Amino acid sequence: MTVIEAREAGGPEVLVPAMRPAPKPAPDEVLIAVEAAGINRPDVLQRQGLYPPPKGASDLLGLEVAGPVIMVGEAVTRFKPGDFVCALVNGGGYAEFAVAPETTTLKAPDGLTAVQAAALPETIFTVWHNVFERGGLEEGDWLLVHGGASGIGTTAIQLATALGAKVIVTVGDDTKAKACEALGAVRAINYREEDFVDVVRKVTEKHGADVILDMVGGDYIERNLRAAALEGHIVQIAFLKGSKVEIDLMRLMMRRLTLTGSTLRAQGAKAKARMAEAIEKTVWPLIAAGDFKPVIDSTFPLSDAADAHKRIDDPGHVGKIVLEVTG
Structure with missing residues (x-):
């Protein structure tokens, strides 16, 4: 699969496309064919070498993704291949495929595009x-x-x-x-x-x-x-x-x-699962009712991740910046 790697700590120019094997889901994970991945401030800090990923997490940037589930781990019960989801991940979002814990994966709200859905989880x-x-x-x-x-x-x-x-x-x-x-x-x-x-x-x-x-x-x-x-x-x-x-x-x-x-990434699975349950119960109905809609500043192809990071570094942006993934 195509991924975006940070060659070293530095500015947006350190982000470059590379090839890696696609990941396989653990028993409690789902594998998502990433159609869109949100960009967030923690990604910038990690790119700068100031926010290392937690132990066991992918070294790739990217904390939120959206796309169809294509494989599920043997312990997964809430999702099946073909479900369109958005997910909070500990890393690995800047790629064509990403694994996500079942507990922080949510069915994407009806009526949202992949770009809009990918702008939801981390934020x-x-x-x-x-x-x-x-x-x-x-x-x-x-x-x-x-x-x-x-x-x-x-x-x-x-x-x-x-x-x-x-x-x-x-x-x-x-x-x-x-x-x-x-x-x-x-x-x-x-x-x-x-x-x-x-x-x-x-x-x-x-x-x-x-x-x-x-x-x-x-x-x-x-x-x-x-x-x-x-x-x-x-x-x-x-x-x-x-x-x-x-x-x-x-x-x-x-x-x-x-x-x-607080920081979100370092919190445990139980804490994030609790948040996910509350969000699905309280926030998802607001989206369905039209009371909340993610604000998208701009989108960039996955291969142009460096340009996307230049945009998030620009104080003039309003709302979310999202990578669109095709492949």
């Missing part, structure tokens, strides 16, 4: 776990999302809005602001022109954000403490501006805040 698992499980977002709450135009951001806007929360986002330009507000954000803040702390306090009438989803870090960490509501939850999922900062934790104590965070 939705991340948003579901961090916003709703760790952050505890509830109906009527205020959610602040940094990086509102990213794949994570556009997903969080739609899911939180569909489940009755109110969303504020930060973005880098007015075009992204309009895109986020069109998806349901109450207010999109251009961080180059406004202080998000001041705007959040004003929009929420001094209540603050009940949950903050932050992929920026750096000086945002201290500012999040000031933007959070009493008993609020701040959830870190990345640190684009750095993870080593000096902050005054007195505000956290006085306002009874919770500062937490």
Whole structure:
């Protein structure tokens, strides 16, 4: 099969096509003929040599795929060859074939293309776990999302809005602001022109954000403490501006805040299975009802993975970038 390998740690140019044997499913896995594979920020970190795959996982990039099942392991009961699925994988997505655990494989929602289905797993698992499980977002709450135009951001806007929360986002330009507000954000803040702390306090009438989803870090960490509501939850999922900062934790104590965070890939099979069950029960009906639809920025052929990574490195993208696989 054709795969995309990273020759070494570095920029997008290190990603090159290569040939490898197709994988075989373990007893609890399915083999998927990949029609599309989503690109995510952890892929970029792995390409740069900053996020090694967990023990036993493929060294190939790619954490989410969509396509038909072509073979199942002997212990698999939920799927059969021919089922069209999307799946969260620990690696190996940038290839013509990929194996996925049965527990993190889901039937693709009706009406979605392979590209749209491939844009779901990594992003939705991340948003579901961090916003709703760790952050505890509830109906009527205020959610602040940094990086509102990213794949994570556009997903969080739609899911939180569909489940009755109110969303504020930060973005880098007015075009992204309009895109986020069109998806349901109450207010999109251009961080180059406004202080998000001041705007959040004003929009929420001094209540603050009940949950903050932050992929920026750096000086945002201290500012999040000031933007959070009493008993609020701040959830870190990345640190684009750095993870080593000096902050005054007195505000956290006085306002009874919770500062937490997680990575998805390192979590165990049972935790991911629990997330998958909740997502299938709660999110899939929202997709069927038309209340959520993945936002696709652009698609690239598998062989052009380097160009796709140039696009995700471009701060101008809105939504998900997806590889289309043929073969």
